[in-house]
Amino acid sequence: xxxxxxxxxxxxxxxxxxxxxxxxxxxxxxxxxxxxxxxxxxxxxxxxxxxxxxxxxxxxxxxxxxxxxxxxxxxxxxxxxxxxxxxxxxxxxxxxxxxxxxxxxxxxxxx
Amino acid sequence: xxxxxxxxxxxxxxxxxxxxxxxxxxxxxxxxxxxxxxxxxxxxxxxxxxxxxxxxxxxxxxxxxxxxxxxxxxxxxxxxxxxxxxxxxxxxxxxxxxxxxxxxxxxxxxxxx
Numbered sequence: 001x002x003x004x005x006x007x008x009x010x011x012x013x014x015x016x017x018x019x020x021x022x023x024x025x026x027x028x029x030x031x032x033x034x035x036x037x038x039x040x041x042x043x044x045x046x047x048x049x050x051x052x053x054x055x056x057x058x059x060x061x062x063x064x065x066x067x068x069x070x071x072x073x074x075x076x077x078x079x080x081x082x083x084x085x086x087x088x089x090x091x092x093x094x095x096x097x098x099x100x101x102x103x104x105x106x107x108x109x110x111x
Numbered sequence: 112x113x114x115x116x117x118x119x120x121x122x123x124x125x126x127x128x129x130x131x132x133x134x135x136x137x138x139x140x141x142x143x144x145x146x147x148x149x150x151x152x153x154x155x156x157x158x159x160x161x162x163x164x165x166x167x168x169x170x171x172x173x174x175x176x177x178x179x180x181x182x183x184x185x186x187x188x189x190x191x192x193x194x195x196x197x198x199x200x201x202x203x204x205x206x207x208x209x210x211x212x213x214x215x216x217x218x219x220x221x222x223x224x
Contacts, residue, residue, distance in 0.1 A: 041216070042214040099156050100144070102153050104153035105153050
């Protein structure tokens with residue numbers, strides 16, 4: 001079974017803190033994605049990566065950065081967390097244009 | 112207008128009922144995905160289809176490319192089917208298929224015993 005894991009299920013941070021969310025997949029997928037999910041808005045793409053050290057902005061990249069130093073790991077970084085970044089963050093991976101496999105999600109609260 | 116619309120937004124059914132969730136889209140797509148999300152849980156991919164019909168257990172997904180419409184059916188529904196069902200479409204651009212998915216806002220299904 002493909003497994004996508006995320007470093008935390010729940011996270012509480014303070015405004016201005018630097019926040020790292022990590023995602024690891026074990027199926028050698030070249031594509032990895034970070035989404036945020038908010039009520040009434042559905043899932044929105046923050047960034048995706050199609051290879052090591054390669055990244056592309058999604059629909060809402062402002063306030064976020066990403067890092068992919070190894071194929072299996074894709075990190076989302078909030079340089080200076082703000083309250084409007086309180087959300088559910090979901091990581092996903094896929095092979096080429098295929099089926100996407102999602103992690104369990106990280107519910108981030110910024111106080 | 113959203114590029115992916117789902118209906119209904121909320122659905123309550125009795126155990127055993129046949130359930131249909133609909134998804135309409137307005138863009139060119141490479142494929143359509145049906146996803147399931149349990150409360151507090153991650154998302155599971157149910158189907159990815161670009162034509163016709165797929166079946167997995169009690170779940171059936173159909174797509175009509177000409178009408179830009181897909182349906183997810185659940186036969187003999189059970190309380191464990193209670194979840195949010197999300198439709199997502201893989202976008203096409205001038206270069207062909209892209210990695211970008213556009214998501215509907217989901218259908219919250221509650222199946223009562």
